[in-house]
Amino acid sequence: MAINEPSDSLPLADVFRAANELVAAGLIEDWALGGALAAIYYVEPFTTYDADIFFISKDKGLTAGVPAISSHLQSQGWQVEREHLLVRGFPVQFLAAGGLAEEAVREAERIDYEGVPAKVFRAEHIVAIAASVGRAKDKARIEQLLRQADLDKTYLENVLQRHKLKLPKI
Amino acid sequence: MKPEMRQKLAREPFAEKIRKVAQLIRLAKTFPRRAARQISGHPSGK
Numbered sequence: 016m017a018i019n020e021p022s023d024s025l026p027l028a029d030v031f032r033a034a035n036e037l038v039a040a041g042l043i044e045d046w047a048l049g050g051a052l053a054a055i056y057y058v059e060p061f062t063t064y065d066a067d068i069f070f071i072s073k074d075k076g077l078t079a080g081v082p083a084i085s086s087h088l089q090s091q092g093w094q095v096e097r098e099h100l101l102v103r104g105f106p107v108q109f110l111a112a113g114g115l116a117e118e119a120v121r122e123a124e125r126i127d128y129e130g131v132p133a134k135v136f137r138a139e140h141i142v143a144i145a146a147s148v149g150r151a152k153d154k155a156r157i158e159q160l161l162r163q164a165d166l167d168k169t170y171l172e173n174v175l176q177r178h179k180l181k182l183p184k185i
Numbered sequence: 186m187k188p189e190m191r192q193k194l195a196r197e198p199f200a201e202k203i204r205k206v207a208q209l210i211r212l213a214k215t216f217p218r219r220a221a222r223q224i225s226g227h228p229s230g231k
Contacts, residue, residue, distance in 0.1 A: 052203075055202050057195065
């Protein structure tokens with residue numbers, strides 16, 4: 016199936032393969048899945064409409080190499096729709112990671128997804144990032160992760176302390 | 186849904202959960218109002 020043909024399933028393996036190619040092409044240093052799909056790695060599935068790929072850029076300029084990433088993926092058949100790049104009609108956002116998110120990329124869990132090596136944010140980092148953002152849905156995500164994921168409480172406390180974060184009252 | 190059932194879903198392999206997300210997206214597109222009710226209370230989105 017061509018990369019721009021819409022798919023009924025989520026083309027996550029294609030997303031991970033493309034992210035690995037960006038590393039191989041020297042456009043990014045490292046990457047990991049974050050956001051809602053990373054949370055789903057640890058909790059029950061729920062509806063989400065895009066994938067968030069956090070990357071550590073090699074380009075330390077203002078654009079963090081996003082234009083080069085975009086043109087590389089477009090040359091592979093990806094399409095552009097506002098802030099998203101689309102693979103088989105599925106929106107993917109490439110987000111330059113700094114601070115806590117960069118730490119989350121570096122310490123992400125290595126997984127194998129349908130034969131493709133990938134990295135997913137640790138549950139503790141998802142909780143910490145949600146605590147730093149603080150919207151209602153972030154609070155709900157924290158609650159769900161605390162209930163359903165096997166969190167390493169010591170690791171979480173350490174991350175929260177180093178980034179001066181506190182869990183919201185649930 | 187009972188907490189035990191939710192916990193069971195949370196323990197499923199990632200690929201299986203991703204298949205279920207795709208089903209939920211299809212359901213949301215076909216029956217937007219029903220899907221909205223079904224997922225209310227879930228931290229969907231980014």
